[in-house]
Amino acid sequence: NAFNHKAPAWSHSKKTIAFHSNGGMVGGPEIFLMNLDGTDRRVVASLGAVGAQFPSFSPNGNELCFNSQTVPRDIYIVNVHGGGLTNLTNSPADDFRCAWSPKGDDILVSSRERKANSESYANSDIHVVTADGSAPVRLTTNAASDANPAWSPDGERIAFESNRHGNAEIYVMNADGTGEPVRLTFFAGLDTKPSWSPTGDRIAFHRQIVRTGETRGHLEVYTMNANGSDVTRITVTPRGFSGFPSWGKWSARP
Numbered sequence: 001n002a003f004n005h006k007a008p009a010w011s012h013s014k015k016t017i018a019f020h021s022n023g024g025m026v027g028g029p030e031i032f033l034m035n036l037d038g039t040d041r042r043v044v045a046s047l048g049a050v051g052a053q054f055p056s057f058s059p060n061g062n063e064l065c066f067n068s069q070t071v072p073r074d075i076y077i078v079n080v081h082g083g084g085l086t087n088l089t090n091s092p093a094d095d096f097r098c099a100w101s102p103k104g105d106d107i108l109v110s111s112r113e114r115k116a117n118s119e120s121y122a123n124s125d126i127h128v129v130t131a132d133g134s135a136p137v138r139l140t141t142n143a144a145s146d147a148n149p150a151w152s153p154d155g156e157r158i159a160f161e162s163n164r165h166g167n168a169e170i171y172v173m174n175a176d177g178t179g180e181p182v183r184l185t186f187f188a189g190l191d192t193k194p195s196w197s198p199t200g201d202r203i204a205f206h207r208q209i210v211r212t213g214e215t216r217g218h219l220e221v222y223t224m225n226a227n228g229s230d231v232t233r234i235t236v237t238p239r240g241f242s243g244f245p246s247w248g249k250w251s252a253r254p
Helices: none
Strands: 005-010 016-021 030-035 042-045 052-057 063-068 075-079 094-100 106-112 125-130 146-151 157-162 169-174 191-196 202-209 218-225
Touching: 005 052, 016 052, 030 052, 042 063, 042 075, 052 094, 063 094, 075 094, 094 146, 106 146, 125 146, 146 191, 157 191, 169 191, 169 202
Parallel strands: none
Antiparallel strands: 005 016, 016 030, 030 042, 052 063, 063 075, 094 106, 106 125, 146 157, 157 169, 191 202, 202 218
16 A cells, blocks of 8 residues: 555444544545444544644544644544544644543643743653643653553553653553552663553553664564563564554453
């Protein structure tokens, strides 16, 4: 296929998959839905040349959040029929990679504040905001970059990536931001984009590894126990890369 189709997200009903793709030929990627077997592919959100990326389903499956592509990015919400498009964050900050809580109306967001008197941005932190855009709370305050959060199925923990120890690794913290995050991966390359299994016992992520002849490496998908043990590679990609894992919610808790 000549187009890029990325960042799949399973619906909680098991019936549809959301993803972003540049196959619509509008200048930027758009948010698509399709049936589980790949049929009935349709656009549900488009921001034209600005681009739309990385969808996440609401718990009832009726809405999606996603981020715009052009920096500074914002978080948007749209219903699965393509109506009700709303800019949730609409701020000078760079907001990206939303994740809708399995328990209700809370949405996790990676956010970078604009530096004073500058066009550049600070390192990202993880925030939580309600689905109407109110009551934003900053959950991480480390000077490093914390990003790409993912709720555990019970809504009690958050997996995320951070370079607080010098290299991007996977961490887990309490959903209210209390306590010290626990580091799960220890690898010389990048470990990023965590995704929980439906029962919360394992976490998928993608890891940057280097093939013979490569200089920058490529991505492969791994899984591990939720405590960081039993790291297992599950893809072997001869060309290109495999990444952005999304675990099907076949037995997710209600």
